[in-house]
Amino acid sequence: MAYEFSPIKFDNTGYIRDSVFSILRNAILDGKLEPGQRLVERNIAEQLRISRTPVREAIRKLEIEKLVTHIPRKGVVVSGFTKEDIEEIQVIRISLEALSCSIAASKIKEPELKSLDSINNKMLEEYQKGNVAKSTSLNRKFHESIYKAAKSPHLYYFVSTLREYISKFTKLTYTKPGRLQEAFTEHSEIIKNLRQHNSDGSYNSAKKHVEKSSEAFLKMAYFEKK
Numbered sequence: 001m002a003y004e005f006s007p008i009k010f011d012n013t014g015y016i017r018d019s020v021f022s023i024l025r026n027a028i029l030d031g032k033l034e035p036g037q038r039l040v041e042r043n044i045a046e047q048l049r050i051s052r053t054p055v056r057e058a059i060r061k062l063e064i065e066k067l068v069t070h071i072p073r074k075g076v077v078v079s080g081f082t083k084e085d086i087e088e089i090q091v092i093r094i095s096l097e098a099l100s101c102s103i104a105a106s107k108i109k110e111p112e113l114k115s116l117d118s119i120n121n122k123m124l125e126e127y128q129k130g131n132v133a134k135s136t137s138l139n140r141k142f143h144e145s146i147y148k149a150a151k152s153p154h155l156y157y158f159v160s161t162l163r164e165y166i167s168k169f170t171k172l173t174y175t176k177p178g179r180l181q182e183a184f185t186e187h188s189e190i191i192k193n194l195r196q197h198n199s200d201g202s203y204n205s206a207k208k209h210v211e212k213s214s215e216a217f218l219k220m221a222y223f224e225k226k
Contacts, residue, residue, distance in 0.1 A: 003032045005047040021058035028067050035080030090214040096159040101206035104149040105199040112149050120187045127180045136174050173217040
């Protein structure tokens with residue numbers, strides 16, 4: 001059964017096109033709209049109870065992000081992620097995450113460091129209780145805190161946008177036995193370098209952490225299923 005959208009309401013400050021774009025984008029990244037599924041402007045507009053124009057504009061933005069593709073005689077369909085797509089995204093993510101840590105090292109304050117310690121410890125505790133979803137959420141919060149500590153608005157935007165793409169990959173990665181314990185140790189190394197305000201060490205420890213996460217995901221997704 002095809003996924004259906006719920007009607008939406010906008011306040012006076014709401015920008016309809018951007019709201020529709022976020023709704024469609026999240027539905028694709030969350031897997032509610034599956035690869036190959038058609039996006040019909042009329043149907044989406046009727047479900048959201050809005051005009052077709054903002055839906056059309058939102059779909060154009062999705063095309064720019066390569067999340068949907070226009071196929072002759074078929075229309076607009078949801079694009080799938082190939083292994084090559086994921087590898088490319090992960091390479092970019094590694095660079096941005098490492099850069100964020102490097103910049104944060106020179107700006108981070110002790111209260112932020114204590115918060116990172118707390119989040120990391122709580123992440124492991126939740127995992128040991130068997131609450132993988134909660135621990136994965138805390139992992140995201142850990143990295144989000146570092147982005148904010150870097151105090152670089154443009155970098156924050158780029159890396160946050162990219163993480164939306166790889167969030168579902170992260171969920172799979174942490175189902176691998178032992179991977180979250182490894183992540184805890186890697187996070188601890190990142191915190192140590194941040195506390196020392198060691199930009200190079202922070203860059204390298206973050207790079208190593210994301211590389212290992214990427215490797216774990218690719219192995220699970222493409223090799224262990226064979």
